[in-house]
Amino acid sequence: MAIPQIASGPPAPQPHVTRRTLLKGAAATAAAMGVAALPSASAVVELPAPGTSSGPFRKGKVIDCHAHLTHRSRATWEADDRKLIEAADKLGIDQLCCSTLTPRRPATADGFRQCNRWTADGMRRFPGRVLGYCYVNPGYGREALEEIRHCVGDRGFIGVKLYNEYTCTEPVVFPIVELTIELGVPVLQHASHSHYFVQDQPRMSDGGHLAELARRYPEAMLICAHISGGGDWEWTIKALRHAPNVLLDTSGSVTDEGTVEMAAAVVGVDRLLFGCDSSMTAGIGKIRGADLSAQDKQKILGGNMMRLLRRRKS
Amino acid sequence: MIVDVNAYLGHFAFRRLRHNTAASLLELMDSKRIDKAIVSSASAITYRNAQAGNEEVAEEVRGHSDRLIPFAVINPFYAGWKDDLKICHEEFGMAGLRLYPKWHNYQLSSPCCRELMNAATERGMVISIPIRAEDNRQRSWLLNVPDVPLEEIVELVKAHPKARFILLNGIGYTGCPLGRKDNGLPSNYTIELSRLSAVLANELGQLITNLGAERVMFGTGMPFKYPDPALAKLEVLDASESDKEKIRSRNAMTWLSL
Numbered sequence: 001m002a003i004p005q006i007a008s009g010p011p012a013p014q015p016h017v018t019r020r021t022l023l024k025g026a027a028a029t030a031a032a033m034g035v036a037a038l039p040s041a042s043a044v045v046e047l048p049a050p051g052t053s054s055g056p057f058r059k060g061k062v063i064d065c066h067a068h069l070t071h072r073s074r075a076t077w078e079a080d081d082r083k084l085i086e087a088a089d090k091l092g093i094d095q096l097c098c099s100t101l102t103p104r105r106p107a108t109a110d111g112f113r114q115c116n117r118w119t120a121d122g123m124r125r126f127p128g129r130v131l132g133y134c135y136v137n138p139g140y141g142r143e144a145l146e147e148i149r150h151c152v153g154d155r156g157f158i159g160v161k162l163y164n165e166y167t168c169t170e171p172v173v174f175p176i177v178e179l180t181i182e183l184g185v186p187v188l189q190h191a192s193h194s195h196y197f198v199q200d201q202p203r204m205s206d207g208g209h210l211a212e213l214a215r216r217y218p219e220a221m222l223i224c225a226h227i228s229g230g231g232d233w234e235w236t237i238k239a240l241r242h243a244p245n246v247l248l249d250t251s252g253s254v255t256d257e258g259t260v261e262m263a264a265a266v267v268g269v270d271r272l273l274f275g276c277d278s279s280m281t282a283g284i285g286k287i288r289g290a291d292l293s294a295q296d297k298q299k300i301l302g303g304n305m306m307r308l309l310r311r312r313k314s
Numbered sequence: 315m316i317v318d319v320n321a322y323l324g325h326f327a328f329r330r331l332r333h334n335t336a337a338s339l340l341e342l343m344d345s346k347r348i349d350k351a352i353v354s355s356a357s358a359i360t361y362r363n364a365q366a367g368n369e370e371v372a373e374e375v376r377g378h379s380d381r382l383i384p385f386a387v388i389n390p391f392y393a394g395w396k397d398d399l400k401i402c403h404e405e406f407g408m409a410g411l412r413l414y415p416k417w418h419n420y421q422l423s424s425p426c427c428r429e430l431m432n433a434a435t436e437r438g439m440v441i442s443i444p445i446r447a448e449d450n451r452q453r454s455w456l457l458n459v460p461d462v463p464l465e466e467i468v469e470l471v472k473a474h475p476k477a478r479f480i481l482l483n484g485i486g487y488t489g490c491p492l493g494r495k496d497n498g499l500p501s502n503y504t505i506e507l508s509r510l511s512a513v514l515a516n517e518l519g520q521l522i523t524n525l526g527a528e529r530v531m532f533g534t535g536m537p538f539k540y541p542d543p544a545l546a547k548l549e550v551l552d553a554s555e556s557d558k559e560k561i562r563s564r565n566a567m568t569w570l571s572l
Contacts, residue, residue: 080514230451255539257538258330284543289543
């Protein structure tokens with residue numbers, strides 16, 4: 001089913017070939033051929049949303065840099081995972097970089113290993129659609145490092161997800177970052193900055209912490225999670241201006257007008273990564289709505305993440 | 315036709331807004347093919363005298379009444395609110411209200427507020443209530459304004475069955491009576507979609523099932539928010555074209571007699 005254009009006064013445009021149509025078509029063809037159902041993104045041409053760019057443009061791959069599979073303690077996990085892929089289909093998202101998190105933190109070593117097994121299973125259930133982040137609690141030292149080597153080296157995970165067990169500037173985190181440098185993979189760091197103490201996340205990292213970590217490890221590829229995740233996004237963007245090896249993930253439920261444009265102006269469009277973190281229409285909508293060129297939007301939607309993934313060393 | 319029931323003009327105290335003049339908002343609306351928008355003063359959220367914000371909006375929308383529908387921000391605990399209501403309705407042609415009980419520090423159940431509800435209802439004005447102005451996690455260090463609890467809205471719609479309410483910037487309706495089927499509440503309220511999910515949990519679809527498409531309205535929150543996420547919700551919503559048309563414009567047109 002094609003996504004209809006919403007029209008007002010002027011005659012409704014003829015239904016155009018959408019990314020969704022092409023995705024479904026590609027999936028059917030691929031399934032018939034017995035191969036992974038990942039569309040050839042370079043073949044897709046899509047009309048831009050009204051008012052967002054000057055004409056049709058060639059669209060590349062769209063990668064959600066911040067997604068989650070459902071923990072299996074939830075009875076509906078399988079249906080929930082399927083809904084995530086269906087939502088991605090509807091919104092033209094080709095790939096989702098997923099982690100599975102323990103319901104409660106701090107995660108135990110058994111807890112994060114179990115989550116990562118499920119993420120690996122998700123990569124098998126949705127081949128080519130789900131890319132895996134290895135989630136660890138840095139407090140487990142050697143076990144955390146072994147898990148990262150196993151997930152990245154043997155299972156093909158694309159990076160490491162760190163949550164709020166430790167602030168990212170604590171020394172316990174350093175060996176994790178050093179290993180990601182060795183492997184050539186990014187770290188997606190949960191982060192937010194509020195002007196009050198967040199009681200339930202006392203070791204929350206923010207853009208300032210990430211900038212400090214980036215100065216210590218200029219070779220690291222760090223991603224500041226969900227700049228639209230509820231904290232003061234203007235503060236976060238400004239805190240990261242002089243941290244060139246930190247990329248900003250645009251995900252989060254907040255859709256404040258001007259966020260993406262300010263981020264592009266302050267840190268540059270090459271450092272922005274499209275993400276949803278389960279806020280799907282918010283994630284896509286803020287990129288559609290941003291007053292940027294089609295080329296810049298494509299960098300954010302997938303080009304920059306592709307560039308990051310190509311730096312993998314093994 | 316698209317009618318946005320959740321738009322604003324003017325400045326907000328804690329963040330610079332773009333597209334916040336009539337001219338620039340209309341330009342944004344044109345680019346998104348949004349035909350009409352209900353607008354109120356963003357400044358009046360934090361002005362002590364909200365009427366100054368209403369005056370600014372009245373001035374801004376002059377000459378654009380075919381597309382910008384002004385609503386008044388009234389604080390029923392501020393001196394002269396009855397005069398302000400009369401001026402906003404009769405002189406400024408404001409067809410409804412936007413109320414900020416938490417920002418203006420009053421109870422929806424207070425006698426003054428009930429008096430305002432009754433006065434607005436007698437005038438045939440629609441009463442809209444933003445559950446929040448912005449995400450509380452990004453609040454200034456100066457203040458901590460909570461969202462309006464949905465339980466308070468439940469009591470409000472029960473207490474004023476003849477009033478008509480539009481609930482803006484809310485979420486979690488299906489977790490309380492407001493969004494449940496056969497909830498025993500009067501059908502005197504509609505729910506605006508800008509924060510509702512249209513995929514995954516799909517609260518928007520659930521509300522249509524539980525309450526009917528007649529009870530949901532399109533809104534964006536612009537220029538606080540990008541309009542595109544709300545437009546994307548309509549695109550991906552699994553509903554009939556007839557239901558989408560109601561949400562997009564027909565419900566608002568009916569309520570506002572446009």
